[in-house]
Amino acid sequence: MIPTVPSNQVVFAMSPEHPPVLCVADGSRVRFETCDCFADQIRSADDTLNNLDWNRINPATGPVFVEGAEPGDTLRVHIRSIELGRQAVLATLPNAGVAGARIKESRIDIVPVEDGHAVLFGTVRLPLNPMIGVIGTAPAGEAVSCGTPDAHGGNMDSKIITAGTTLLLPVNVAGALLAMGDLHAGMGDGEVGLSGLEINGTVEVEVSVIKDRPYPLPLAVTADYCYTIASHPDLDSAAETAVLMATDLLCAHSKLDINQAAALQSIAGDLQVCQVVDPNKTCRFALPRAVTDQLGIRLP
Numbered sequence: 001m002i003p004t005v006p007s008n009q010v011v012f013a014m015s016p017e018h019p020p021v022l023c024v025a026d027g028s029r030v031r032f033e034t035c036d037c038f039a040d041q042i043r044s045a046d047d048t049l050n051n052l053d054w055n056r057i058n059p060a061t062g063p064v065f066v067e068g069a070e071p072g073d074t075l076r077v078h079i080r081s082i083e084l085g086r087q088a089v090l091a092t093l094p095n096a097g098v099a100g101a102r103i104k105e106s107r108i109d110i111v112p113v114e115d116g117h118a119v120l121f122g123t124v125r126l127p128l129n130p131m132i133g134v135i136g137t138a139p140a141g142e143a144v145s146c147g148t149p150d151a152h153g154g155n156m157d158s159k160i161i162t163a164g165t166t167l168l169l170p171v172n173v174a175g176a177l178l179a180m181g182d183l184h185a186g187m188g189d190g191e192v193g194l195s196g197l198e199i200n201g202t203v204e205v206e207v208s209v210i211k212d213r214p215y216p217l218p219l220a221v222t223a224d225y226c227y228t229i230a231s232h233p234d235l236d237s238a239a240e241t242a243v244l245m246a247t248d249l250l251c252a253h254s255k256l257d258i259n260q261a262a263a264l265q266s267i268a269g270d271l272q273v274c275q276v277v278d279p280n281k282t283c284r285f286a287l288p289r290a291v292t293d294q295l296g297i298r299l300p
Contacts, residue, residue: 002031002204003022003024003028003029003030004030004031004032004033005021005022005030005031005032005033005061005062005064006033007033007034007035007061007200009021009061009062010035010059010060010061010062010181011059011060011062011063011146011179012055012056012057012058012059012060012145012146013143013144013146014060014063014137014138014139014143014144014146014152014153014177015138015142015143015177016138016139016140016141016143016172016173016177017143018063018138018177020062020063020065020175020177021062021063021064022062022064022065023067023175024064024065024067024207025067025068026066026067026068026069026207026209027206027207027208028066028206029080029204029205029206030064030204030205030206030207031202031203032061032062032064032179032180032181032202032203032204032205033061033200033201033202034059034060034061034180034181034182034183034200034201034202034203035059035181036085036088036089036182036183036198036199036200037058037059037133037181037182037195037198038052038056038057038091038198039053039057039059040200041053041056042089042091042108042110044110045108045109045110048106049091049093049106049108050106057147058133058134058145058146058147058155058181059146059181059182060134060135060146060179060180060181060182061180061181062177062178062179062180063138063177063178063179064177064178064179064207065174065175065176065177066175066176066178066207066209068209069171069174069175069176069209070171070174071140071171071172071173071174072171072213073171073176073209073210073211073213074168074169074170074171074209074210074212074213074214074215075137075168075169075170075176075178075207075209075210076166076167076168076207076208076209076300077135077166077167077168077169077178077205077206077207078165078166078167078205078206078207078208079132079161079162079164079165079166079167079203079204079205080163080204080206081163081203081204082131082162082163082183082202083130083201083203084113084128084130084185084199084200085113085199085200086112086113087110087112087199088110088111088113088118088184088185088197088198088199089108089109089110089111089195089198089199090109090111090195090197090198091106091107091108091109091194091198092106092107092193092194093107094106096194096277097191097192097193097194097195097277098190098192098193098276099192099193109121111185111197113128113185113197113199116128118185118186118197126186127186128186129159129162129184129185129186129187130162130163130183130184130185130186130201131158131159131160131161131183131186131196132161132162132180132181132182132183132184132203133155133156133181133182133183133184133187133196134146134147134154134155134179134180134181135153135154135156135161135167135169135178135179135180136149136152136156136169136178136179136180137153137169137170137171137172137173137176137177137178137179138152138172138173138176138177139151139152139172140172140173146181146182147278147279148231148278148279148280149231149278149280149282151217151218152169153167153169153218154231155275155278156218156229156231156274156275156282157182157187157191157274157275157277157278157282158229158282159184159186159187159188159189159274160220160222160225160227160284161220164222165221165222166220166221166222167218167219167220167221168210168215168217168218168219168220168221168300169217169218170213170217170218171209176207176209178207180203180205182198183198183199183201183203184196184199185197185199189272189273189274190274190275190276191274191275191276191277192276192277194277210300214252214253215249215253215299216228216245216246216249219245219249220284221289221299221300222289223289224288224289224290225286225287225288225289226249226286226287226289226292227272227285227287228242228243228245228246228249228284228285228287229242229245229274229282229283229284230245230282230283230284231278231280231281231282232281233280234281235281235283238280238281238282238283239271239273239283241283242283242284242285243265243269243271243285246265246269246287247261247265250264250265250287250297253292253295253296253297253298254292254295254297255295264291265285265287268287268291269285269287269288270285270286271283271284271285271286272284272285272286
């Protein structure tokens with residue numbers, strides 16, 4: 001039986017003060033049952049955003065205490081599967097998202113999820129890309145809202161955080177205190193309209209502890225790429241930090257010097273925007289595994 005955290009065990013900020021709802025051994029599998037970013041308050045298109053309890057936005061299920069995780073360590077979270085609910089919520093509202101100043105009235109669309117596709121506006125069928133919007137560990141200091149991404153992870157809204165991805169997060173407090181939520185059935189880079197296809201569901205992960213911090217964090221590793229991830233109130237600063245994290249990775253784990261690392265990044269790497277709608281903007285820098293493998297860089 002895989003330990004499961006139910007969706008009624010949620011936090012709205014990641015904090016070292018939250019008591020864990022579950023304690024698991026290093027190397028365990030864990031299932032997180034999650035609410036959508038609206039805490040499942042929207043059931044139909046007749047619901048209105050005006051009636052939402054905005055204090056219940058972006059809940060994260062957890063936190064989970066991982067035995068053996070100590071401050072200064074790295075938590076390895078391998079995402080084994082993401083199971084989605086039957087319908088997603090798509091929301092737009094004035095003064096939110098890039099086009100928010102042009103939007104005069106809020107709108108809610110209920111989007112069916114069927115046969116591996118989301119059906120938008122009754123006519124547009126898009127293939128699903130199930131992903132985790134909010135995933136992180138407790139910060140060392142003050143609590144950080146689940147709606148805000150930072151060095152601990154949080155609301156990174158990166159579409160590459162999906163089944164098969166291994167995410168490395170910092171351990172800032174004993175047990176790491178891992179929590180996650182805000183699943184999307186799909187989302188484009190930038191999440192420019194404020195909302196992805198917000199949906200509830202269940203995530204199964206395998207957690208393990210890496211002693212010390214050999215890599216810049218957060219770091220996501222897929223079959224084809226590794227991604228450094230950075231968040232900052234200023235988009236340019238987030239982009240620069242993500243790039244420099246990848247530079248540090250190359251210089252620390254290969255024989256490249258700084259000139260070679262920068263040149264290689266300029267030729268073989270890709271700077272990508274995760275989201276521009278949260279209090280901190282998030283960028284990622286992609287390095288192909290075909291390149292890191294040639295350099296002898298070992299990734300978890």
